[in-house]
Amino acid sequence: xxxxxxxxxxxxxxxxxxxxxxxxxxxxxxxxxxxxxxxxxxxxxxxxxxxxxxxxxxxxxxxxxxxxxxxxxxxxxxxxxxxxxxxxxxxxxxxxxxxxxxxxxxxxxxxxxxxxxxxxxxxxxxxxxxxxxxxxxxxxxxxxxxxxxxxxxxxxxxxxxxxxxxxxxxxxxxxxxxxxxxxxxxxxxxxxxxxxxxxxxxxxxxxxxxxxxxxxxxxxxxxxxxxxxxxxxxxxxxxxxxxxxxxxxxxxxxxxxxxxxxxxxxxxxxxxxxxxxxxxxxxxxxxxxxxxxxxxxxxxxxxxxxxxxxxxxxxxxxxxxxxxxxxxxxxxxxxxxxxxxxxxxxxxxxxxxxxxxxxxxxxxxxxxxxxxxxxxxxxxxxxxxxxxxxxxxxxxxxxxxxxxxxxxxxxxx
Numbered sequence: 345x346x347x348x349x350x351x352x353x354x355x356x357x358x359x360x361x362x363x364x365x366x367x368x369x370x371x372x373x374x375x376x377x378x379x380x381x382x383x384x385x386x387x388x389x390x391x392x393x394x395x396x397x398x399x400x401x402x403x404x405x406x407x408x409x410x411x412x413x414x415x416x417x418x419x420x421x422x423x424x425x426x427x428x429x430x431x432x433x434x435x436x437x438x439x440x441x442x443x444x445x446x447x448x449x450x451x452x453x454x455x456x457x458x459x460x461x462x463x464x465x466x467x468x469x470x471x472x473x474x475x476x477x478x479x480x481x482x483x484x485x486x487x488x489x490x491x492x493x494x495x496x497x498x499x500x501x502x503x504x505x506x507x508x509x510x511x512x513x514x515x516x517x518x519x520x521x522x523x524x525x526x527x528x529x530x531x532x533x534x535x536x537x538x539x540x541x542x543x544x545x546x547x548x549x550x551x552x553x554x555x556x557x558x559x560x561x562x563x564x565x566x567x568x569x570x571x572x573x574x575x576x577x578x579x580x581x582x583x584x585x586x587x588x589x590x591x592x593x594x595x596x597x598x599x600x601x602x603x604x605x606x607x608x609x610x611x612x613x614x615x616x617x618x619x620x621x622x623x624x625x626x627x628x629x630x631x632x633x634x635x636x637x638x639x640x641x642x643x644x645x646x647x648x649x650x651x652x653x654x655x656x657x658x659x660x661x662x663x664x665x666x667x668x669x670x671x672x673x674x675x676x677x678x679x680x681x682x683x684x685x686x687x688x689x690x691x692x693x694x695x696x697x698x699x700x701x702x703x704x705x706x707x708x709x710x711x712x713x714x715x716x717x718x719x720x721x722x723x724x725x726x727x728x729x730x731x732x733x734x735x736x737x738x739x740x741x742x743x744x745x746x747x748x749x750x751x752x753x754x755x756x757x
Contacts, residue, residue, distance in 0.1 A: 366410050366735040369462035369509040370690055374557035374603055376651035378694035378734040385695060385739050385752050387709040388720030395738065395749040396437035401428055403744045404459030405688075405728075406509075410434055410735040411465045414487060417747060418459040418472065427459050429472065431489060434738060437749060441489035445472075462509040462555070462731075464517075468492075469535060473510040473519045475500050480521045482510065482538060493538040501525025507553035507601075514566040514582025516541055522572060523551045530556075530570055530578075532585050542585030549573050550599035550617075557604045557611065558582070559629055569629070571600035571613045577627055579634070589634050595623045602645050602690070607652030610637070610671060614659070616646040621661060624650070626674060638674040643667030649690035649731075651698070653712065660691045660700050666710060678716045682708040688729040694739070699732055705743055724748065 370376045386393060404419035404427075415434040420427045421444065431440040461474045469484040469492050478501065483494035501523050508520040516532040532542040556568040559579075566582040576593035580586065598615035605612050606629065614624040621644030625636045644667075648660045652671055659667045664683030669676050683702035691700045697719060698710040705724035711717040730742035737752040 366408075366733045367466065368409060368464040368511050369407055369555045370603060370605070370649055370731060371692065371734065373559070373606065374511070374555060374649070375605055375607065376649065376690060376692045376731075377653070378692065385697070385699075385750060386720070387697060389722045389750055393750060395435075395751045397749075398432060398437040398439070398747045400430070400742075400745050400747060401442070402426075402459075404742075405730050406459050406462045406742075407731045408733040408740045408742060408747065409463050409465050409470075410733065411467070411487065413736075414440065415740070415747075416463050416465055416470045417742070418461070418463060418474075420459045427474075429463070429470065429485060429489070431470075431487070432747070434736065434749070437747070443485060443489050443491075445483070460507045464510050464512050466512055466535065471510050471512070471517055471535070473497075473508070480519075482517075482519050482533065484535070484538065495533065495538040497521045497531065498527055499525055509555040511556050511558060511568065513556075513558045513568050516582050518556055518568050518582065520552075520554075520556065520570065522546055522548050522570070524548055530568075530580065530585075532582065544578075544580055544585050544587065546570075546572060546575070546578065548599075549596070552600045554600040554603040554613070557606050559606055559611070569604050569606070569611055571604050571615070573599050573615075576615075576625060576636070577604065577611065577613060577634075579629070591627055591634060591636060594625065594636065594639060598622050601647050603649045605650050605652060607657065607671060608654035610652075612650050612652065612657055612671075614644050614646070614650065616644065619646055619662065621646040624659065624674075626671070640669060640674045640676075643676070643679055647688040647729075651691050651693045653693065656712070656714065658691060658693070658698055658712075660687055662686050662688065664702060666691075666698075666700065666708075666716075668714070668716070677714050680716045680718075682710065682718065690731040692732050692734060694734050699739070701728060701730075701732065701741065703727055703729060707741070 402420040406418045415432045429443045473482045480497040480500035484492040530544045577591045579588040609630040616622040625639045687702045689701040700708045707722040709719045726743035728743040733740045739750040741748045
């Protein structure tokens with residue numbers, strides 16, 4: 345039998361993991377791995393196991409982010425051209441505030457949302473970047489929901505809508521306005537007021553939807569990794585936007601929708617088109633001249649971002665098949681079906697378990713390691729394309745209209 349973590353153990357976990365564990369899409373640096381390795385979430389769970397469930401004012405596919413005791417999330421509103429930023433108490437699900445944002449409705453993919461970009465958060469602000477009409481805008485709110493600043497980045501041209509999320513690195517807010525139209529760029533903004541620190545112009549032949557990953561260089565400086573087209577991967581110094589290196593795209597006709605993920609010294613990124621993943625490449629980011637060290641073309645996700653532990657890389661394909669490959673050379677360890685339907689949510693890794701979520705709301709929990717073992721699962725009861733978040737001994741799932749909190753557990757003596 346299991347019970348929720350006692351307060352003392354929870355405090356120990358908070359000290360071990362760091363109070364700010366999940367502040368951006370796909371967690372720390374975009375890796376999808378919880379720093380709180382001691383957290384033990386159940387493999388099988390149901391209605392009785394939720395700490396709380398919260399009805400949201402509208403749909404969305406963005407993920408929650410957390411700072412201390414507060415959780416931040418976006419969703420569409422009930423009215424056309426309306427969306428919200430919400431702040432909740434992470435322990436209870438109580439709504440602390442909501443801020444409405446009006447926007448001009450525009451074209452998007454049928455599976456996209458006007459609340460698809462995940463916020464990022466630091467000690468001072470919550471940051472959001474999303475499209476409105478034919479433009480891209482960025483805004484910052486205080487933790488109390490007060491407007492701090494907003495900035496119009498100019499024209500954004502993409503029939504499928506937008507999706508890349510902002511990230512913080514090197515003391516800079518990095519936002520992606522990379523598209524097929526003119527004035528395509530990645531920018532570094534000053535978090536306190538939104539002023540432009542640097543701008544890296546990059547023209548894409550097909551709009552990427554990926555969110556940057558963050559790495560630390562030998563000198564301690566942070567850099568951001570951005571996939572694109574025709575460049576497979578661009579590495580910029582986060583503080584000043586200096587171009588450090590680029591790798592050519594071996595599949596120039598494909599686009600990145602899944603975000604790059606770094607495990608150990610390798611960055612992994614997948615590309616595809618037409619809803620199908622076509623290729624996953626591995627780039628050694630520590631090499632004097634980074635280049636692709638291996639490439640695989642089977643079992644590749646188009647939308648879900650991969651997750652790895654430095655030895656193994658787990659790829660959840662859009663069709664519900666989980667492929668595990670060796671990080672060093674891309675050789676396939678296993679390929680197993682975990683869902684009968686599709687999956688757009690990205691898997692997360694915590695406590696030696698992979699939590700994978702399908703579009704219908706089915707959750708598959710798989711043991712991490714070279715031997716495939718499905719440990720359990722759950723049914724969220726509603727469609728979802730949102731990636732889970734993990735922080736402070738809690739695992740959060742977001743469906744189309746609800747947010748759910750699963751507490752970590754320990755075995756009874």
